[in-house]
Amino acid sequence: xxxxxxxxxxxxxxxxxxxxxxxxxxxxxxxxxxxxxxxxxxxxxxxxxxxxxxxxxxxxxxxxxxxxxxxxxxxxxxxxxxxxxxxxxxxxxxxxxxxxxxxxxxxxxxxxxxxxxxxxxxxxxxxxxxxxxxxxxxxxxxxxxxxxxxxxxxxxxxxxxxxxxxxxxxxxxxxxxxxxxxxxxxxxxxxxxxxxxxxxxxxxxxxxxxxxxxxxxxxxxxxxxxxxxxxxxxxxxxxxxxxxxxxxxxxxxxxxxxxxxxxxxxxxxxxxxxxxxxxxxxxxxxxxxxxxxxxxxxxxxxxxxxxxxxxxxxxxxxxxxxxxxxxxxxxxxxxxxxxxxxxxxxxxxxxxxxxxxxxxxxxxxxxxxxxxxxxxxxxxxxxxxxxxxxxxxxxxxxxxxxxxxxxxxxxxxxxxxxxxxxxxxxxxxxxxxxxxxxxxxxxxxxxxxxxxxxxxxxxxxxxxxxxxxxxxxxxxxxxxxxxxxxxxxxxxxxxxxxxxxxxxxxxxxxxxxxxxxxxxxxxxxxxxxxxxxxxxxxxxxxxxxxxxxxxxxxxxxxxxxxxxxxxxxxxxxxx
Numbered sequence: 001x002x003x004x005x006x007x008x009x010x011x012x013x014x015x016x017x018x019x020x021x022x023x024x025x026x027x028x029x030x031x032x033x034x035x036x037x038x039x040x041x042x043x044x045x046x047x048x049x050x051x052x053x054x055x056x057x058x059x060x061x062x063x064x065x066x067x068x069x070x071x072x073x074x075x076x077x078x079x080x081x082x083x084x085x086x087x088x089x090x091x092x093x094x095x096x097x098x099x100x101x102x103x104x105x106x107x108x109x110x111x112x113x114x115x116x117x118x119x120x121x122x123x124x125x126x127x128x129x130x131x132x133x134x135x136x137x138x139x140x141x142x143x144x145x146x147x148x149x150x151x152x153x154x155x156x157x158x159x160x161x162x163x164x165x166x167x168x169x170x171x172x173x174x175x176x177x178x179x180x181x182x183x184x185x186x187x188x189x190x191x192x193x194x195x196x197x198x199x200x201x202x203x204x205x206x207x208x209x210x211x212x213x214x215x216x217x218x219x220x221x222x223x224x225x226x227x228x229x230x231x232x233x234x235x236x237x238x239x240x241x242x243x244x245x246x247x248x249x250x251x252x253x254x255x256x257x258x259x260x261x262x263x264x265x266x267x268x269x270x271x272x273x274x275x276x277x278x279x280x281x282x283x284x285x286x287x288x289x290x291x292x293x294x295x296x297x298x299x300x301x302x303x304x305x306x307x308x309x310x311x312x313x314x315x316x317x318x319x320x321x322x323x324x325x326x327x328x329x330x331x332x333x334x335x336x337x338x339x340x341x342x343x344x345x346x347x348x349x350x351x352x353x354x355x356x357x358x359x360x361x362x363x364x365x366x367x368x369x370x371x372x373x374x375x376x377x378x379x380x381x382x383x384x385x386x387x388x389x390x391x392x393x394x395x396x397x398x399x400x401x402x403x404x405x406x407x408x409x410x411x412x413x414x415x416x417x418x419x420x421x422x423x424x425x426x427x428x429x430x431x432x433x434x435x436x437x438x439x440x441x442x443x444x445x446x447x448x449x450x451x452x453x454x455x456x457x458x459x460x461x462x463x464x465x466x467x468x469x470x471x472x473x474x475x476x477x478x479x480x481x482x483x484x485x486x487x488x489x490x491x492x493x494x495x496x497x498x499x500x501x502x503x504x505x506x507x508x509x510x511x512x513x514x515x516x517x518x519x520x521x522x523x524x525x526x527x528x529x530x531x532x533x534x535x536x537x538x539x540x541x542x543x544x545x546x547x548x549x550x551x552x553x554x555x556x557x558x559x560x561x562x563x564x565x566x567x568x569x570x571x572x573x574x575x
Contacts (some may be wrong), residue, residue, distance in 0.1 A: 023124050028113065031131035032105035038135050038421075038439025040154040040428035042435040043097035044443075044488045047157045048443035048500045050339040052491035054081045055088035055096065063455040067496050068104040068248070069503040069517075072510035079238045080524035081160040091095055093491065101156040104164065109134075111167025114440075115347045116354075126354050133350040133373065136421060137143045138380040140346045145282035146274050147314065148267040149339035154432060162188050162195040167205035168344055169199055173206045174302040176215065187233035190327055195240055198337040202309025203282040206302045215359055234488040248510030256512055261466040263518065269337040271318045273469045281380065286311055289345025292352045295390055305350060308339040322502070326402055349376045349386060361398065366406035367394045368414035378420040394513050437486030441562035445546065446492030448559055448566075453543065458494050460537045460545045463524050475501070475525055482548060482563065498542050530555055530567065545569055 026475065045051065053073050064070040088096050109131055116130050140151045150160045165188040173181035181203060189196035210216055211457060243249070258270065266273040286307070293304045317334025324330070353376065356369035368389065375385035434575035449459065462479040464486065483500075490497060507514045527533045530547050534555075537545050549557060550566035557565035 003428060024113070027127060027131065028106055028109045030035040030108040031135065032102055034132070035105050035109070035135040038428075039141070039152040040432040040549055041098065041101060042154055042432045042439065042493075043094045043101075043156065044439050045155050045435060045485070046487065047156060047159075048097065049490075049500070050076060051081060051097075052088075052093055052488060054085050056491055056494070057086040058494065060086075060488060061455075061494060063496065068510065068513045070490070070496075072246075072248050072506045072513060075248065075509060077239055077243050077246075077509060078158050078192060079242075080161065080192075082238060082242070085266060090492075093096070096155045100161070104156060104161040106166030107161065108167070109164075111164040111171065112343075112347060114168055114171035114342070115195055115303065116351055116572070117299070118171055118301040118302060119293075119296050119347070119351045120301075121351050121354055126358055128356045129357060130350050133353055133377060134346055136377040136417075137346045137350060138376060138378065138383065139285055139288070139342050139349065144338040144342045144417045145285060145313070146271075146278045146338070147282070147333075147335035147338035147574065149333075149336040149342075150340055151339060154428070154435075158191050158193065162192045163343060165191065165340060166195060166199045166340060167182055167347075170206065170306050170344075173203045174306065176210060178207070178221070178224040179200075179228040179231075183231035183235075186232030187308045188334075189232065189233045190239060193236075194332045195337075197332055197341060198310070198313045198334070201313045202340065203225065203308045205248060205305050205309030205312075208427065209302060209305050210559075217477045221350070245308065246509060248512050250436075252327075253515055255511075256325060257330060258321055258325045259470070260504075260514060260518075261330065262470045263503075264507070265467050267467075267468055268333040269317070269330055270321055271335065274335070282341070283385070284383050285345050286341050286385075287384055288575055289341065289348045290294040291390050292345070292348035292389055295352050295393075296348060296355065297361070297504065298545075303344060307341065307348075308342060309342045312335065313337040314341060317352070327508070327511065363398050364393075366410040367399060367413075370410045374417055375486050377417050417497060435485070437562070439488055440485070441564050442485040442489050443492050445564055445566065446489045446495075446560040447493050448561070449489075449493035449544075452559075453495065455494070456497055458542045458548070459489070459495055460524070460533060460542045461489060461500060463499055463548065467501075476528065478548060482546075498537075498540070534567060534569050542569055 050073060053070055054076060056065050059074045077440060094563075106140040112134055113127060113132065116127060120125055121130050121466055136154070142153060143150055144388050151163070152156060162383065163186055169181045169184040169188060172178075172184060172200060185196050185199050185203065207216075211221075256271065256308065261269050289307050290304060293307065296303070313334055314337050316521055317337065318331075320329060320332075348370070353369050353372045356364040356372065357371075359365055371389045372386060375382045375389055448458065461473055462483040464483040465475065465480045485502070486497075487502075489495075499517070501521060503513075504517045504521070507517060523536065524533075527536055530545070530550055533545050533547060537543075541570075543557075545567045546564055549560060555567060557567055
C-alpha cells in the first residue's frame, strides 16, 4: 500500500510538552478566527432572509397565516435550522449567527487539516503555514466559479457549514474509515441534503479505487458500510419527514421549472446562463488542483480520485437540464457542487506550497514556494500562473541563483502577497461597515414598524436585485441599492412584506407559491416612481411604502431611518 509522503518538520521543544490534541485544537480555532478576519463577517444578509424567520418562528404568528412564503419556511428542509427554530429574539440572532460562523470555520479547518495530513503535511509548524495559506487562498475566496456555491464568505449559512463535513467524510473515506465517513455524510444530509448527494459521488470513486487496489475484503467492507449507513439513515429521518409532510410540495401549478429558474436565480442550475469567463475560471481551478496533486505525489491520499469524483458531479449538472425539467432533480443544485472541487484544489495547492517552504532544496524555499504563493494568494486572475510555476519547476528544478539573489527573489515574490492582503483586508473592512450600516437602517425601521403599526400591516419594500436572466424582472437600480440590508426587516418588524425577489426560493419546496411570486414581482417591477408605488399599494391594501426620501408635499414621510423613508399609501390615492 502506497503511503502518503510526509513533510518532516521538527517540533519546537515547547510544543513537545503540550498534548498533540491541544495544539491541534488551538491551531484550528486560531485558523477559524483568522479566516473570519480575512473574509469579513456581517450577519443578517443574503440567505439569512430564509433563516431569520425560522429563528423567530414567524410562521406561528397569526399575521403571517396567509403569507405562503413565511408558512413554507416551516418545512425548510434543513435539520440544522429545525434545532434553532424559535430560539432567537431581537439582536440575539446576530450572536447566534456569529457563533455558528465560528463553529462552521472550526469544522472546515478540521476537514482541511485532515486532508493536509493525508497528503503529508505533518508537524505543527507546517500545519500553521498550511492554514494561513488556505485562509488567504483565492481559490476559497467568496463563491465558487460556474455554480456560485459559498466558500469563505462573509456571513453564515448551513451550506457553508456542510463544506467542512464534506471534507471530513471524504478524508475518512480515503483513510478507509467507512463507518465514520458514511456517518459524517449523514451529518451533511441533516445540514443540507443535496450536498450529501454530491458528496456520495467522490466517496464512491474513492471506495471503488480502494476495492480495485485490493485494499478491502467484502465481509469487513459490508459490515463497516452497514453500520455507517444505519447512522446516516437515523440522521436523515428528520429531514425526510419534514419533506414528506410539507403540504405545499404537492400542489404544483402548471409552469415550467427551468423557466422559473431563469426568472429567479439560474446560476446554481443552468450552464447556459453562466458567463464563459466563469466556466474557464472553474476549469483553471480544477486543473490547478490536479497539477498540484500530481506534484505532491501523495498517491495513498486519493486526493486526485476525490477531485475527479467531485468534478463529475459538476459535469452532470451541465447536462441535467437538457434531459429533464424535473423540480426534484434540478433542486440538487449540481453546478453548485463545484465548491467541493474548489475545496480539494485549495488543499492541494496550499499543501504543495507548504511542502516547498519546508523543503531541503533552497530553490523550493526561496523561488518556487513564493512563486506558488503569489499565484494562489492574490487575485484569482493569477491562478493560471500556478500551472506555469509547476511546469517551470519541473523543467528547471534547481535554477542557478547566487545565495543573496534567492533572498531578493523571495522578497520580490512575497511582498505583493503582503500588500495585496493588506489592501484586501482594508477593502473588506470598509465593505462590512457599509453592509452593517445598511442593515441597521432596516433594523431600526423594523423595530419602529413593530412598535407603531398594527400586526396585520403590510409593507411594500424595494423587491431586491433581479438576478434572473429572463426579461421583465429588471428592477430600478435605485431600488436595488435601497434594498441592501432589508433581509432583517421581517425578523425585527414581525410584519408582512408584499413581495421580495428572494422569496422566490420558496418555489423550490413550495411550488404553489410561484404564481403569487411571479405576478407580484412583475407588477412591482413596472412601478417606476414613488407616486406609482403609492397608488399600487393603496389598491392592494398595503399600508406603507418604503422608498427613497422625498421631502416635497404631498410626499412627506411618516418616518425616516437613514436613507429609508416610510410613506403612507393613502397619499397615493390623494395624488
